[in-house]
Amino acid sequence: MNLDGISVLCFGASYVLAFVLEGSALLWPGRVNRWLRRGVAAAGTLAHVVYVGRNAMPLAGGHSVLMLLALILSVYYLSGTFHYPRTAWGLFVLPVILVLIAIARWQPQTLEPLVPPSDRGEQLWVWLHLLLMLAGMVGLCVACTASLMYLVKWSQLRNKLGPGAGVPMPNLERLETVHRRAVNLAFPLFTSGLLVGVLLMLHTERMPWTDPKLVTAGLLWLAFALLLVVRYGLQIRGRWVAVLTIVAFLLMVAAVVLPALMSTAHPTGRVWP
Numbered sequence: 001m002n003l004d005g006i007s008v009l010c011f012g013a014s015y016v017l018a019f020v021l022e023g024s025a026l027l028w029p030g031r032v033n034r035w036l037r038r039g040v041a042a043a044g045t046l047a048h049v050v051y052v053g054r055n056a057m058p059l060a061g062g063h064s065v066l067m068l069l070a071l072i073l074s075v076y077y078l079s080g081t082f083h084y085p086r087t088a089w090g091l092f093v094l095p096v097i098l099v100l101i102a103i104a105r106w107q108p109q110t111l112e113p114l115v116p117p118s119d120r121g122e123q124l125w126v127w128l129h130l131l132l133m134l135a136g137m138v139g140l141c142v143a144c145t146a147s148l149m150y151l152v153k154w155s156q157l158r159n160k161l162g163p164g165a166g167v168p169m170p171n172l173e174r175l176e177t178v179h180r181r182a183v184n185l186a187f188p189l190f191t192s193g194l195l196v197g198v199l200l201m202l203h204t205e206r207m208p209w210t211d212p213k214l215v216t217a218g219l220l221w222l223a224f225a226l227l228l229v230v231r232y233g234l235q236i237r238g239r240w241v242a243v244l245t246i247v248a249f250l251l252m253v254a255a256v257v258l259p260a261l262m263s264t265a266h267p268t269g270r271v272w273p
Contacts, residue, residue: 014044066104132193139186
């Protein structure tokens with residue numbers, strides 16, 4: 001029996017059940033439903049922690065990166081059930097988590113784990129690179145969630161739904177604030193992580209500039225930069241920024257997934273003979 005598969009099924013099913021409960025809360029809101037959601041999400045997060053500790057650490061390619069990213073978002077969702085108890089927070093966060101888990105399961109798990117170099121100074125830079133990149137991706141996921149909520153809220157206002165109708169969520173100004181803070185924090189973190197990675201690449205001379213891992217990460221940085229230019233340079237806000245953020249999220253997934261399907265010299269990618 002594949003225990004790893006059972007572990008993924010456990011926390012994946014917990015997130016699906018939490019999503020169903022989030023949907024049922026639209027018809028039957030109340031304290032009981034709210035605590036059921038929290039309990040199911042907490043159980044899923046706990047199983048997720050166990051899985052990541054046993055199967056995704058140390059980092060070894062797209063599978064472990066996406067699983068760890070989904071775990072961080074599950075903690076974010078769980079905290080949101082307390083900070084935003086009367087909003088349909090999980091209807092937007094949980095699908096992102098489930099998509100990341102589904103793509104992670106599709107990724108190969110046979111990659112060699114990332115082995116830090118023996119030099120302690122270089123070890124520090126490797127882990128700094130990983131942490132900065134991961135923190136930047138978390139920020140982008142939060143911004144993507146806020147963008148999805150923004151588009152739904154905008155649609156509700158366009159259709160002139162009353163305050164008690166539709167999906168309960170924060171107003172557009174609040175969602176825009178969450179988005180702005182997430183992107184403003186994520187971009188410098190991701191940029192710093194990418195710069196550290198480039199410096200490591202120049203130092204080790206292991207990766208060429210045309211390596212798929214570097215190219216996809218560069219495209220993601222350009223999407224990040226374009227998002228800031230549109231928002232602050234062109235002073236464009238609203239739906240277009242939300243759509244561009246979702247596109248950047250899809251590019252982030254591609255930046256993690258595609259290198260595993262191609263020849264790459266990156267330590268967390270697949271190297272084909």
